[in-house]
Amino acid sequence: MATTETRAEPLSIGEVAERTGLSVHALRFYERGGLLVGPVQRTAGGRRRYTAVDVDWLLICVKLRESGMPLADLKRFAELVRHGPGNEAERLQLLDAHQQRVEAQIQALEECRSVIAWKVGVYAEYLARGEADGLWDPTV
Amino acid sequence: MATTETRAEPLSIGEVAERTGLSVHALRFYERGGLLVGPVQRTAGGRRRYTAVDVDWLLICVKLRESGMPLADLKRFAELVRHGPGNEAERLQLLDAHQQRVEAQIQALEECRSVIAWKVGVYAEYLARGEADGLWDPTV
DNA sequence: CTAGGAACTAGAGCGAGGTCTAGATCAAGT
DNA sequence: ACTTGATCTAGACCTCGCTCTAGTTCCTAG
Numbered sequence: 317m318a319t320t321e322t323r324a325e326p327l328s329i330g331e332v333a334e335r336t337g338l339s340v341h342a343l344r345f346y347e348r349g350g351l352l353v354g355p356v357q358r359t360a361g362g363r364r365r366y367t368a369v370d371v372d373w374l375l376i377c378v379k380l381r382e383s384g385m386p387l388a389d390l391k392r393f394a395e396l397v398r399h400g401p402g403n404e405a406e407r408l409q410l411l412d413a414h415q416q417r418v419e420a421q422i423q424a425l426e427e428c429r430s431v432i433a434w435k436v437g438v439y440a441e442y443l444a445r446g447e448a449d450g451l452w453d454p455t456v
Numbered sequence: 457m458a459t460t461e462t463r464a465e466p467l468s469i470g471e472v473a474e475r476t477g478l479s480v481h482a483l484r485f486y487e488r489g490g491l492l493v494g495p496v497q498r499t500a501g502g503r504r505r506y507t508a509v510d511v512d513w514l515l516i517c518v519k520l521r522e523s524g525m526p527l528a529d530l531k532r533f534a535e536l537v538r539h540g541p542g543n544e545a546e547r548l549q550l551l552d553a554h555q556q557r558v559e560a561q562i563q564a565l566e567e568c569r570s571v572i573a574w575k576v577g578v579y580a581e582y583l584a585r586g587e588a589d590g591l592w593d594p595t596v
Numbered sequence: 597c598t599a600g601g602a603a604c605t606a607g608a609g610c611g612a613g614g615t616c617t618a619g620a621t622c623a624a625g626t
Numbered sequence: 627a628c629t630t631g632a633t634c635t636a637g638a639c640c641t642c643g644c645t646c647t648a649g650t651t652c653c654t655a656g
Contacts, residue, residue: 328632328633329632329633329634330632330633339614339615340632340633341614341615341616342613342614342615344633344634344635345613345614345615348636359622361621361622361623361633361634362621362622362633362634363622363623363632363633363634364633364634376571376575379567379568379571379572380568380572381613382564382565382568383564383565383568383569383572386612386613387612387613387614388612404579404582404583405583407579408576408579408580408583411572411575411576411579412576414572415569415572415573415576418565418568418569418572419569421565422562422565422566422569424522424523425522425523425558425561425562425565426562427519428519428520428522428523428558429523429555429558429559429562431516431519432519432520432523432551432554432555432558433555435516435551436548436551436552436555439544439547439548439551440548442544443544443545443548468602468603469602469603469604470602470603479644479645480602480603481644481645481646482643482644482645484603484604484605485643485644485645488605488606499652501603501604501651501652501653502603502604502651502652503602503603503604503652503653504603504604521643526642526643527642527643527644528642597656598655598656599654599655599656600653600654600655601652601653601654601655602651602652602653602654603650603651603652603653604649604650604651604652605648605649605650605651606647606648606649607646607647607648608645608646608647608648609644609645609646609647610643610644610645610646611642611643611644611645612641612642612643613640613641613642614639614640614641615638615639615640615641616637616638616639616640617636617637617638617639618635618636618637618638619634619635620633620634620635621632621633621634621635622631622632622633622634623630623631623632623633624629624630624631624632625628625629625630626627626628626629
């Protein structure tokens with residue numbers, strides 16, 4: 317899962333924001349909340365310097381968040397990774413549980429989609445008929 | 457989209473909660489917020505009596521909400537319906553826009569799913585190998 | 597008649613997930 | 627040296643979507 321653009325030099329918070337889609341605020345917020353695996357390096361002047369590994373982790377985070385994983389779970393996952401080898405089973409379990417939630421979510425959404433599509437169809441047909449007769453009022 | 461169980465008698469708020477999956481709190485909250493099409497009937501004593509039409513509308517609401525439509529949009533839709541015939545084009549537009557968001561959401565989720573599946577695979581394989589060598593530590 | 601459960605109202609409270617502010621510092625260009 | 631813009635911290639604040647509370651009233655069964 318290496319970033320295609322293999323960067324050796326560390327990035328500033330702004331650059332990371334750009335690459336991950338997270339705001340700089342969110343990046344600091346995540347860090348404060350312990351969602352990062354390691355502490356981010358700093359320059360002499362105190363600015364954050366993100367490595368490629370940091371960015372890869374954040375990209376994973378983004379995907380997990382995007383698919384609805386709560387920050388608390390993300391934090392737990394980060395803790396496990398931070399803690400080092402030996403807890404891979406728990407990490408797997410966490411991911412696996414999430415994966416199932418995502419599957420369920422997709423299913424639910426597909427169901428919604430079909431209900432909505434049906435309704436869109438009802439209106440589209442009504443309008444296509446040119447409202448020839450206002451006799452049928454789709455109240456629902 | 458008639459409820460399979462065609463009921464003539466109106467239902468109490470508790471019964472509607474059961475049938476829609478919304479809490480009684482949420483039902484009152486939705487009503488206050490103007491998310492219902494018409495005012496709900498009341499008994500002499502002031503209790504709400506929901507008709508089959510009310511319930512059908514709520515079931516649609518549930519699907520729209522479940523798929524991420526904000527309450528504000530739902531409210532707008534209810535207003536249009538309440539306003540009566542003549543604005544079907546706008547209703548269609550609203551639904552159509554939402555439908556597209558749902559499609560996009562499903563796509564995004566599927567992408568997330570594959571990223572997660574990949575990660576699950578990485579851990580599963582690692583564990584299956586029996587951690588024969590701790591040389592490879594999946595830090596990401 | 598009485599007890600107990602369901603419903604009523606208005607409004608406060610809550611959890612999640614950030615976002616924004618203030619005031620200060622750092623760093624690069626001219 | 628000076629200006630400009632990105633970053634820094636800690637903490638206040640915000641939106642969304644309910645949920646819960648308090649105090650009261652309704653209604654049904656015993």
